[in-house]
Amino acid sequence: MMIPIAASTLTTACGAGWRDVRASFRAGATGLRRNDFEPAGELATWIGRVDGVEEFAMPPALSRFDCRNNRLALMGLGNDDFEACVARSVQRHGAQRLGVFLGTSTSGILATELAMRSAEGASQLSPDFYRYRHSMFSVTELVRTALGLRGPAITVSTACSSSAKVFALAARAIEAGVCDAAVVGGVDSLALSTLYGFNALGLLSREPCRPLDADRDGISIGEAAGYALLDPASDAGIVLEGYGESSDGYHMSTPHPQGAGAADAMREALACARLAPADVGYVNLHGTASRTNDVAEDLAVHGVFGRKVLAGSTKGWTGHALGAAGIVETLVCVMALADAWVPGTLNCRRVDTQIRSRIAQDAAPMAIRHAMTNSFGFGGNNCALVLGRRT
Secondary structure (H helix, E strand, O other), X not given: OOEEEEEEEEEEOOEEOHHHHHHHHHHOOOOOEEOOOHHHOOOOOEEEOXXXXXXXXXXXXXXXXXXXXXXXXXXXXXXXXXXXXXXXXXXXXXXXXXXXXXXXXXXXXXXXXXXXHOOOHHHHOOHXXXXXXXXXXXXXXXXXXXXXXXXOEEEEOEOEOHHXXXXXXXXXXXXXXXXOEEEEEEEEOOOHHHHHHXXXXXXXXXXXXXXXXXXXXXXXXXXXXXXEEEOOOOOOOEEEEEEEEEEOOOOOOOOOOOOHHHHHHHHHHHHHHOOOHHHOOEEEOOOOOOHHHHHHHXXXXXXXXXXXXXXXXXXXXXXXXXHHHHHHHHHHHHHHHHHOXXXXXXXXXXXXXXXXXXXXXXXXXXXXXXEEEEEEEHHHEEEEEEEEEOO
């Protein structure tokens, strides 16, 4: 299976669009900052906040969608000529033949949280408020409307694997003839339920997160919007080669201690891509900087690849974008393949001695043919993707 990634765009705390994101990664400059998200300003943590979301004005025709998550979604859509690339696919296939498959974990829940805090409270929460701002489908309906597409549209919400699993869903839809091409991606924005929820679990770091580091103390929550255009008719050089999914259901919020479901997803992705472990040059780890999650993932990765593959986490740049983490890190792999460069693991100064995989602490030039990205969500919702560079 090879489906070309005809276009992509990425907006994170590192910047809006590929130019800013690339510059941040190349400079080793984190996008994380001390928590300045006013609705949750009392929390002593670091966040990956995207600049300009508060000031962004929704076009009048889309004002019914106005909430933080949908502002971020539309901001992200406007970069890197992505809309023009989609328009060319529409000319080729027809608007009714392009699907939209997006992942999110919280969607516009912040709008409801803020409404409930206000004097008017629940009186604001009409059916239209829910449909266009809060609901999981809201962001997908917005993007579909903004792009003028009329094909199938689905939201995936499987926690932190959401916007990786959309690649698998879109690939199956294209292979089944349900659509000819697809816009895939993910959007998740800062919200009270996630910030206070992870704080209640004792998982928020009091400093910029340090994935895989011996002294790591938790995650930094971020926000992001990213999109990719999967079009089999494209001659693009980077392709989706395989996907693997599993649902181990070990625990509501804790990964399987040996990473059993994660390993299953990676092996399935390799089989789908018809590759051996030795063919993969780089694995972008889920690498949240949680003490238990990093160790469990390492057991899975080491069990599949041993120490031969170079692995690292990029959440030190962006934070953990939750439902958008999958698209962020898939596109990081696209960048690594296109630029022949592995970004390393920002903020990892001393690799935990429990970690057995070969960790890329520093950036390095590296011409790789195949890369894997891992995304693991609460409840054991696991997804691994394999991407490759055509010769």
